[in-house]
Amino acid sequence: MQQISRMLMKLFHRARLEKPGQVDPRAAEFTLGLLIAMYDRSGTGYVKTRSAAAALISLSGDTLLAKYRAFFQFYAVPDGKETLITRSALRSLLTDLNQIPAIVGEGCTLSCVEMAIHDCFHGVLNAAIVEEKFLSWLRSEPAVLLWLPTCYRLSATEMVSHQARCR
Numbered sequence: 001m002q003q004i005s006r007m008l009m010k011l012f013h014r015a016r017l018e019k020p021g022q023v024d025p026r027a028a029e030f031t032l033g034l035l036i037a038m039y040d041r042s043g044t045g046y047v048k049t050r051s052a053a054a055a056l057i058s059l060s061g062d063t064l065l066a067k068y069r070a071f072f073q074f075y076a077v078p079d080g081k082e083t084l085i086t087r088s089a090l091r092s093l094l095t096d097l098n099q100i101p102a103i104v105g106e107g108c109t110l111s112c113v114e115m116a117i118h119d120c121f122h123g124v125l126n127a128a129i130v131e132e133k134f135l136s137w138l139r140s141e142p143a144v145l146l147w148l149p150t151c152y153r154l155s156a157t158e159m160v161s162h163q164a165r166c167r
Contacts, residue, residue, distance in 0.1 A: 001032075001036070001040075001045050001046065001047060003049065004032065004035065004047055004049065004052050005028070005032050008027075008028040008031050008032055009028045011028070012027045012028045012031070015027070031056075034055075034103070035047055035051075035052050035055060037103055038051075038055060038099040038100065038102070038103050039051045039052065039055075039096075039099060048096075050074055050075070050092075050096070051096040051099070053074055054071065054074060054075075054093060054096045054097055055096070055097075055099070055100060057070045057071060057074075058097060058100060058148055059100070061155065063152075064138075064148070064149055064152050065135070067148070067152075068134075068135050068138045068139075069131070069135070071093055071097075071138075072085060072131050072134050072135070074093075075089040075090070075092060075093045076089060076131070076134075077089065077128075079128065082130060083130075083131065084126075084128035084129060084130060085128055085129055085131075085134050086127060086128040087117055087121060087127070087128075089128075090116075090117050090120060090121075090134075091113060091114075091117055094113045094116055094117070094144055094145070095113060097145060097148070098113065098144065100147070101147050106147070108143075108144055112143070112144050113144060115144075116142050116143070116144040116145075119137070119142060120133075120134070120137045120142070
């Protein structure tokens, strides 16, 4: 928890320097509280760094493709010359990401995660998939993660301005 807290303090300190007046001084504290609520419901004082990273990536203002690539980098494992994501790693990723909508009562069941894994690995004979297959599956907007592109689109529309006048 202390490691994540320090990392958040540094992250939001840099953000305040880049965007003065736009970052709440308590942002690190609030974000840590959210991460604890999502990933430490039993009060152990422990949150996996990878889980916290997945949440921060998903809630970032980056593009969907950049988020998807970052997920792959955090959860995939090296296998010789290439990096692959296994069913187990995908299960961990989806479980971690599903804590975000779950915090507001919108989580899905374990069977939903298993169906998504089956869908992602449909037609795959190997035990793991390459990044391109993973990205292709995510671009198809699987139901288990539909909230992610939806939130991204809502966020992106906030930045749009039109030169039209209303009467």
